[in-house]
Amino acid sequence: MRRLDALRALYPELERCVVVTIMGAVAAELQSIGHRPNFFYLQHAMGLASSLGLGLALARPDVTVVVLDGDGSVLMNLGGLTTLARYRPPNLVHVVFDNESLLSVGGFPTATSTGSDLAGIAAAAGVPNTTTVRTLDDLTTSFAAALAARALTTIVAKVDAVGPSGYVTDLSLLENRYQFARFLRESQAKEGQ
Amino acid sequence: MEAVSNGDAQVDSVLPADGGRPARRASRYTVDAFCAMRPRVTFPRMPVSVASSSLIYDCLKRQGVRIVSALPETWLVHLIRMADDDPEMTLVRLAKEEEGVGISAGAHLAGVKSAMLMQNHGFLASVNGIVSCAQLYRIPLLMLISHRGEFGERDPWQTEGGGVTEHVLDALRIPRARLESPDHVATRIAKAQTLAYSASRPVALLLCRDLMWEE
Numbered sequence: 001m002r003r004l005d006a007l008r009a010l011y012p013e014l015e016r017c018v019v020v021t022i023m024g025a026v027a028a029e030l031q032s033i034g035h036r037p038n039f040f041y042l043q044h045a046m047g048l049a050s051s052l053g054l055g056l057a058l059a060r061p062d063v064t065v066v067v068l069d070g071d072g073s074v075l076m077n078l079g080g081l082t083t084l085a086r087y088r089p090p091n092l093v094h095v096v097f098d099n100e101s102l103l104s105v106g107g108f109p110t111a112t113s114t115g116s117d118l119a120g121i122a123a124a125a126g127v128p129n130t131t132t133v134r135t136l137d138d139l140t141t142s143f144a145a146a147l148a149a150r151a152l153t154t155i156v157a158k159v160d161a162v163g164p165s166g167y168v169t170d171l172s173l174l175e176n177r178y179q180f181a182r183f184l185r186e187s188q189a190k191e192g193q
Numbered sequence: 194m195e196a197v198s199n200g201d202a203q204v205d206s207v208l209p210a211d212g213g214r215p216a217r218r219a220s221r222y223t224v225d226a227f228c229a230m231r232p233r234v235t236f237p238r239m240p241v242s243v244a245s246s247s248l249i250y251d252c253l254k255r256q257g258v259r260i261v262s263a264l265p266e267t268w269l270v271h272l273i274r275m276a277d278d279d280p281e282m283t284l285v286r287l288a289k290e291e292e293g294v295g296i297s298a299g300a301h302l303a304g305v306k307s308a309m310l311m312q313n314h315g316f317l318a319s320v321n322g323i324v325s326c327a328q329l330y331r332i333p334l335l336m337l338i339s340h341r342g343e344f345g346e347r348d349p350w351q352t353e354g355g356g357v358t359e360h361v362l363d364a365l366r367i368p369r370a371r372l373e374s375p376d377h378v379a380t381r382i383a384k385a386q387t388l389a390y391s392a393s394r395p396v397a398l399l400l401c402r403d404l405m406w407e408e
Contacts, residue, residue, distance in 0.1 A: 055307070077292065
């Protein structure tokens with residue numbers, strides 16, 4: 001499974017969610033499919049996408065937060081999985097694209113290439129629903145199930161270690177940040193009407 | 194084997210039922226039994242100021258803070274308990290302080306005010322998140338940092354952090370103020386938060402020994 005195809009498969013569902021991605025290939029590929037104002041790309045601070053998603057999910061229980069994470073980033077903040085599991089927001093779906101490498105810095109293998117099982121780690125941390133998927137069909141099925149379940153879910157999607165040729169896009173970091181915050185503010189105002 | 198059995202007996206007699214929870218059942222080879230066999234440890238009295246902690250907590254409430262992330266340390270015990278006891282506050286207990294940067298960033302983007310409670314060593318452990326999330330994306334962080342390792346510090350392991358904390362804050366261009374007495378608390382926290390929002394940047398309040406420690 002290519003991550004770009006996985007993102008394409010999830011894309012229609014992401015329109016009604018609030019999406020946080022990690023840096024690098026995930027951010028660039030999602031933007032290549034089509035940026036939306038409800039997408040926030042955390043272009044640095046590896047490991048903190050899931051923590052930022054937790055902050056969003058706690059602050060806005062009325063929206064569904066989707067965190068599009070990666071194996072390298074999750075491995076930098078394994079403790080964050082225990083915090084996610086501790087508060088287990090029902091409105092958060094954590095998708096981890098696991099290509100078993102740090103692709104954007106040359107493809108060095110991560111510990112998932114030697115057997116570390118991120119879905120197993122998430123389950124052991126206390127995340128109520130966890131799964132590992134290897135096909136687009138399994139990914140879309142488990143993602144739909146996670147949205148319907150209203151229970152914190154970690155989906156580890158095993159993907160090929162291939163990505164885009166570059167990572168810098170024409171969307172500036174601050175433009176993205178302010179547009180995203182405005183989207184959240186306006187969605188809340190609409191709901192209040 | 195006999196010693197372990199004695200340990201079991203001790204567990205029942207030494208550890209009473211805790212606040213309405215069922216009494217802990219001990220069996221052989223459990224951690225409880227092992228702990229019961231160890232000499233009783235007497236902890237020194239922890240004279241952390243309840244009055245100063247209340248002043249700080251009340252100020253956070255007045256400033257509209259609704260999410261507090263925290264990693265426990267001695268000087269913060271009352272503040273964390275106050276957040277935990279308050280139904281209007283969401284307390285997020287962290288595994289590592291840097292997570293709190295992400296939580297505050299998410300809360301801010303969603304329009305909710307937050308604060309971070311941590312020791313200065315926790316601040317030092319959070320520097321990458323502060324730089325590459327909060328500063329890069331212009332997120333106002335209200336960081337309340339217990340400033341261990343200054344004059345009066347008895348714990349040798351706190352002393353290096355105490356010597357570098359203010360220098361690191363300065364190197365990061367994070368505006369900071371020291372809270373050293375009760376009359377500093379309300380005005381400096383309010384002003385720090387005002388600057389955090391007008392500048393869209395992190396700010397730091399150092400909770401100092403003379404404010405937090407009563408001896």
